[in-house]
Amino acid sequence: MKTYEKPVVIENEDLAEGVFAASGDSGSSSDCWTVSGRSVQDWNGSHNVFEMSAIHSTGVVHITTQVTFNYTFSTPVTDAYAEAGFSTTVSGNTVTVVRDLHANGYNSGDSVTFKLWVKAADEATTKAIALNSISYTCRHETNVQGGND
Numbered sequence: 001m002k003t004y005e006k007p008v009v010i011e012n013e014d015l016a017e018g019v020f021a022a023s024g025d026s027g028s029s030s031d032c033w034t035v036s037g038r039s040v041q042d043w044n045g046s047h048n049v050f051e052m053s054a055i056h057s058t059g060v061v062h063i064t065t066q067v068t069f070n071y072t073f074s075t076p077v078t079d080a081y082a083e084a085g086f087s088t089t090v091s092g093n094t095v096t097v098v099r100d101l102h103a104n105g106y107n108s109g110d111s112v113t114f115k116l117w118v119k120a121a122d123e124a125t126t127k128a129i130a131l132n133s134i135s136y137t138c139r140h141e142t143n144v145q146g147g148n149d
């Protein structure tokens, strides 16, 4: 004996439009990463070594092509560099680290941890340097549906 199962039609048009709308904005935002940082070695012979972390919100859906982190320290920085090939520039007390992304995927839930070597005027100042604040800019682009590159 067979029982008749009514076919279920899944209407997903609204869902697809929702995804497109959420990812279709281009510009930048400063409310989508959770950022932190701390010194893991106050003197390595030349620099104070910081470990920086950033986690992208899972509640925001957009394609990120670049994120710029601005780390402001307690004293002027004379030299800084980051691992992983991120470009690093120094201006006064602030070190700017740029992470370029070439992914086509959504950035939701992305996370990154990297070390940042920071040097101040002398050994004592370098050892005492503290991370005062972090800001960032997340640049995102219009989604290209079906694009492959």
Ligand SMILES: [Zn+2]
Binding pocket: 029, 032, 033, 056, 060, 062, 064, 107, 138, 139, 140
């Ligand atoms: Zn973002």
